[in-house]
Amino acid sequence: MSTVTCITSVNIAVIKYWGKRDETLILPVNDSISATLDTNHLHTKTTVMISPTFKEDQIWLNGQKEDIKNPRLQNCLTQIRKRARNSNHIDQWKVHICSENNFPTAAGLASSAAGYACLVAALAKLYQIEGDISSIARIGSGSACRSVMGGFVRWYMGSEPNGADSIAKQIAPASHWPEMRILILVVNDAKKKVSSSIGMKRTMETSDLVQYRIKHVIPERIKKMEQAIVEKDFKIFAEHTMKDSNQMHAVCLDAYPPFVYMNDVSHAIVDLVHAYNEAVNEVKVAYTFDAGPNATLYLLEESVPEFVGVLDHFYPPGINLEKYRRGLPLNEVTDSPELFNNINAKKQAPGSLKYIIYTKVGDGPKYLEDPKDHLLNKEGLPIS
Secondary structure (H helix, E strand, C coil), X not given: CEEEEEEEECXXXXXXXXXXXXCXXXXXXXXXXXXXXXXXXXXXXXXXXXXXXXXXXXXXXXXXXXXXXXXXXXHHHHHHHXXXXXXXXXXXXXXXXXXXXXXXXXXXXXXXXXHHHHHHHHHHHHCCCCCCCHHHHHCCCCCHHHHCCCCEEEECCCCXXXXXXXXXXXXXXXXXXXXXXXXXXXCCCCCCCCCHHHHHHHHHHHCCHHHHHHHHHHHHHHHHHHHHHHHCCHHHHHHHHHHHHHHHHHHHHHCCCCCCCCXXXXXXXXXXXXXXXXXXXXXXXXXXXXXXXXXXXXXXHHHHHHHHHHHHHHCCCCCCHHHHEEEXXXXXXXXXXXHHHHCCCCCCCCXXXXXXXXXXXXXXXXXXXXXXXXXXXXXXXXXX
């Protein structure tokens, strides 16, 4: 019997992956770039266990037993077992998997990326697989390939029909840009109406605008974003992050029938970020929205106290601060009435934001060696 427990964080794309050229292998139509967040604040925790006594593969997600026959999950398991190098036939043994998220699932917070990256990282250690594992994570959930490593990561679309060159590579570790910070503004943590997979498929089949994006916008934007990360040029990084988010949601509107992930509060956050940057006469904060209404803001550590003060003013907390502000400690928040007056934005009703998570760029998957951290007991069943 062998057991591995891993925690892996979500990654938040600054140049988006939106569209596949192969639905089965999950091969994207363009390169993408993201930052992997700190595992302390938004993560999936997964325990995997193999034993010759297990009768069948089994999986539990967030306390519920799920169907192990999920095609994407089966593809990952098949690829892992193919690459297992053990001589004692453990690739023939059945596996039990137990996984938990410490954040809402299917709410546009990249839960599937963290989930599949964590599963593949745990299985790779369990089966003693070495080398690139991003291509295996990719066939579970495309953007999962970026969460198998820390820091700033580029996922190459590749050109091989079998997806052999569609892999993720690190642009720079978290330590390269230690001042970078992230604020996640949770607007709504309910499950979204249109899944990312369905949304992408509809966009690729019906949007004319997405074809222009793929051919004429993304290649140059990828180059500029990678250079901005290497040179730590926040202004260029921020501008391309916001423009790419806007364009991803524009192609969703260009799909037929159109669909939207952002809501009125999301759009008000966009307005506030632009109004703040205008008031301080500098690009200090960038927003990006994945397939959901929740905002991810990138900013430098020095800007955090002032901007959280702005958030508190325009989005008054509806609950006590201990529950509202999560993640890294916010030791100092600046109250600037003069600045607030200069920001051309509308004050929102208390509780418009459910909560905020203050975090940073992280180092990627971590393995937990203490048996107390396992989610499965000695019999391979979930610990209640």
